[in-house]
Amino acid sequence: MEKTGLCMYCGLGCRLTYVFERGQLRKTRPLKQDPVSLGAPCIKGLTLHEVVGKGRIKRPLIRKSPWRPPREASWTEALDLVAEWLKDADPYEVAIVASGKTSNEDVYSLVKLARGVLGTPNIDNCCGRLCHAPTILVLKHIYGIPASPGYLDDINKLDLLILAGTNPASNYPVMFNRIMWARKRHGLKIITIDPVKSETARYSDYPLAVRPGSELVVFNYFAKVIIENRAYPDHIEQIPGFREYTEAIRHFDLEVASQISGVDRSLLAKAAEAIISAKSVGVANGMGLTQHSNSVESLYAFYNLALLLDAKVVTGRGEINVQGAGDMGALPDSLPTGAMETYMDLSKLWDLPVEPIKGLTITEAFFHEPMSIYMLSAMNPAHSMPAIDIVAKRLENAFTIQMESYYNETSEYSTVILPTPLLIERDGTITTGERRVRSIGRPLEPAASLRREWIIAKKIAERLGYGDKFSYETTWSITREYTTVVPAYRDVSPIALEKGEDQWADKTIKRRRFRPPVFRGLDAERTRGYPWILTSFRSSHHFLSNEATSKSQTLSKFPEKPFLYMNPNDIKCLGLREGDKIRLCTRHACKELPVAASTKVPRGMLGVYWHFKEVEYNKLVPIQFETRTMTPQYKNVPARLEINGKVLYPCR
Ligand SMILES: Nc1nc2c(c(=O)[nH]1)N[C@H]1C(S)=C(S)[C@@H](COP(=O)(O)OP(=O)(O)OC[C@H]3O[C@@H](n4cnc5c(=O)[nH]c(N)nc54)[C@H](O)[C@@H]3O)O[C@H]1N2
Numbered sequence: 001m002e003k004t005g006l007c008m009y010c011g012l013g014c015r016l017t018y019v020f021e022r023g024q025l026r027k028t029r030p031l032k033q034d035p036v037s038l039g040a041p042c043i044k045g046l047t048l049h050e051v052v053g054k055g056r057i058k059r060p061l062i063r064k065s066p067w068r069p070p071r072e073a074s075w076t077e078a079l080d081l082v083a084e085w086l087k088d089a090d091p092y093e094v095a096i097v098a099s100g101k102t103s104n105e106d107v108y109s110l111v112k113l114a115r116g117v118l119g120t121p122n123i124d125n126c127c128g129r130l131c132h133a134p135t136i137l138v139l140k141h142i143y144g145i146p147a148s149p150g151y152l153d154d155i156n157k158l159d160l161l162i163l164a165g166t167n168p169a170s171n172y173p174v175m176f177n178r179i180m181w182a183r184k185r186h187g188l189k190i191i192t193i194d195p196v197k198s199e200t201a202r203y204s205d206y207p208l209a210v211r212p213g214s215e216l217v218v219f220n221y222f223a224k225v226i227i228e229n230r231a232y233p234d235h236i237e238q239i240p241g242f243r244e245y246t247e248a249i250r251h252f253d254l255e256v257a258s259q260i261s262g263v264d265r266s267l268l269a270k271a272a273e274a275i276i277s278a279k280s281v282g283v284a285n286g287m288g289l290t291q292h293s294n295s296v297e298s299l300y301a302f303y304n305l306a307l308l309l310d311a312k313v314v315t316g317r318g319e320i321n322v323q324g325a326g327d328m329g330a331l332p333d334s335l336p337t338g339a340m341e342t343y344m345d346l347s348k349l350w351d352l353p354v355e356p357i358k359g360l361t362i363t364e365a366f367f368h369e370p371m372s373i374y375m376l377s378a379m380n381p382a383h384s385m386p387a388i389d390i391v392a393k394r395l396e397n398a399f400t401i402q403m404e405s406y407y408n409e410t411s412e413y414s415t416v417i418l419p420t421p422l423l424i425e426r427d428g429t430i431t432t433g434e435r436r437v438r439s440i441g442r443p444l445e446p447a448a449s450l451r452r453e454w455i456i457a458k459k460i461a462e463r464l465g466y467g468d469k470f471s472y473e474t475t476w477s478i479t480r481e482y483t484t485v486v487p488a489y490r491d492v493s494p495i496a497l498e499k500g501e502d503q504w505a506d507k508t509i510k511r512r513r514f515r516p517p518v519f520r521g522l523d524a525e526r527t528r529g530y531p532w533i534l535t536s537f538r539s540s541h542h543f544l545s546n547e548a549t550s551k552s553q554t555l556s557k558f559p560e561k562p563f564l565y566m567n568p569n570d571i572k573c574l575g576l577r578e579g580d581k582i583r584l585c586t587r588h589a590c591k592e593l594p595v596a597a598s599t600k601v602p603r604g605m606l607g608v609y610w611h612f613k614e615v616e617y618n619k620l621v622p623i624q625f626e627t628r629t630m631t632p633q634y635k636n637v638p639a640r641l642e643i644n645g646k647v648l649y650p651c652r
């Protein structure tokens, strides 16, 4: 038997064919007619059958005291306990985190529980906060839309693509297929801005290996060349802020750009030449730009450049439903109905009192104002947040409720664990990074002992006396509700979705406005005490904290390892050998790791695949954020290397 259904990983959101034999999932195959994958999904999707059944949490678990193993409990006991705690808690000491790995309906229900029933404004979503919050802020300011306005298929028509701190060859393979086809068909040129020689940078015509955190100067230099050559459409001059922008970028000449970014002058000049001669340009950014404390200004520089070029914005979004999670209102500074000012509308629609109060981001709720209750949906903060030693303490000291499919690092600190189905065991909808709304299709049946977030929210609301506000019988009744409540989804047809047809949430650009960026210098620099720069990147064979992908035999065979990757020349000149254990220290912590060689990593830098538990990369990441979005600086971390007590400096 065959069934079709979505993948459960990245924000491209491919539809796949699931093949069953005697009721067991045996294979996952491409689906030729899928307009997203175009019949060529990636290896993670194609190995889903190897991961779904292994190591799952089957029953609710309750831990009576920290460090004691949890015991199994009934759903009634677990939910009674959770409801009891929530009822007595100060709503400002509760943080609820929804997940881009669940459906729109599940996220929406948690937002309604938080804002409508509990009165807590501290509602956020994990992937949105830890990855593209700065991008969304800047897209909202420049284009008036909290989403990527372009389409994947735009790539087919581009002749130049600027990829800044993103690695689609690894992380968005189906997008990368389109890039490669355009390159083969009509010679699409690629500029990459990445200090690391990533899988994507290997195909780049202009690989700009910038000094981490210096990207802004390169974007401003490009803008200066474009303006000096008048290589922009006439109508651009009418866009508000144009004059101020031209003034702001005036000083960023080739000399400045090359000196600050460390990129060779002639390569920079050639890239600028390619930009001014291209007819149709596309841009995309990723974590290499956002996970910095100066990310918002870099992103203003990047999207001002995009505006100047009238470029297509094809930036991807991380997890399969991170776009939907934000759209459903799982953000502390907006509501499902939109800006905070719409709270009266929402109160009427829900018939619940909603206060126009800005809540805490998940990062603030861990590092600035510890909570007494954390309620986490499909998230693993004890692996994925910075300074995980502090995160662990917060979780341990609080009443932590996890809604999870796999027992992960965070589970060690949870008081109650509520077992949930995986995305592919759910019906309902997600919204991809393109803002394409898709039915998940529930290719797999969940075990009877699992409950998803909307059911959990409903059961809690019933216990707190709000059952009538959660009178949903099916997932689709929530789809019908959110398509009337969330303005960007008012043209989305729940009937079409239920039939399996794709829909589009609003993608129209609402305005165009230049926002001149301010250069405040690099966000971190080498010092004598910390002479190396440490960064983290992703592997195409592992997903986030690797809970699911580590269960696949096929994916585990690939060569990426929990090592500290260094340039082979650095290894040689320091007299090290691969496999040598080395002490790696940042200003936050130290960790011993085996060394491995990789030509990906430039000299003087260190790289780690943060997926692996053994690396505990985020133990090393200090508490440093972009202050408007509270997105952590995972990428540019000054570090020191020691062996037998001796400090190792980068070779000259
Ligand atoms: N050092 C460093 N840290 C980072 C980043 C980085 O680049 N460097 N990136 C950050 C980013 S962009 C993000 S989004 C966060 C992510 O961080 P988290 O949101 O914490 O994601 P995971 O770490 O994978 O934890 C997700 C949990 O979801 C569970 N899960 C439940 N259902 C599903 C499902 O249907 N599908 C999948 N895949 N999992 C499910 C899995 O069991 C897993 O334990 O990490 C951030 N942390």
Ligand SMILES: Nc1nc2c(c(=O)[nH]1)N[C@H]1C(S)=C(S)[C@@H](COP(=O)(O)OP(=O)(O)OC[C@H]3O[C@@H](n4cnc5c(=O)[nH]c(N)nc54)[C@H](O)[C@@H]3O)O[C@H]1N2
Residues within 6 Å of the ligand: 010, 011, 127, 131, 132, 164, 165, 166, 167, 168, 170, 171, 172, 193, 194, 195, 196, 198, 210, 211, 212, 213, 215, 285, 286, 287, 288, 289, 317, 318, 319, 535, 536, 537, 538, 539, 540, 541, 542, 543, 544, 635, 636
């Ligand atoms: N296989 C796989 N696919 C994924 C994921 C996964 O874990 N595995 N995660 C999904 C999620 S949640 C997200 S958010 C996306 C993220 O996808 P991307 O945005 O591509 O994220 P990363 O690979 O973390 O970083 C992108 C690039 O930034 C570079 N970089 C590192 N430091 C710097 C710097 O200082 N400056 C610049 N300019 N570049 C730098 C890295 O070398 C890397 O090539 O991927 C999604 N897809």
Ligand code: SF4
Residues within 6 Å of the ligand: 007, 008, 009, 010, 011, 012, 013, 014, 037, 041, 042, 043, 044, 045, 046, 172, 173, 174
């Ligand atoms: S991980 Fe992304 S690209 Fe790969 S199959 Fe799944 S949705 Fe498609």
Ligand SMILES: [Mo]
Residues within 6 Å of the ligand: 127, 128, 130, 131, 132, 318, 319
């Ligand atoms: Mo992400």
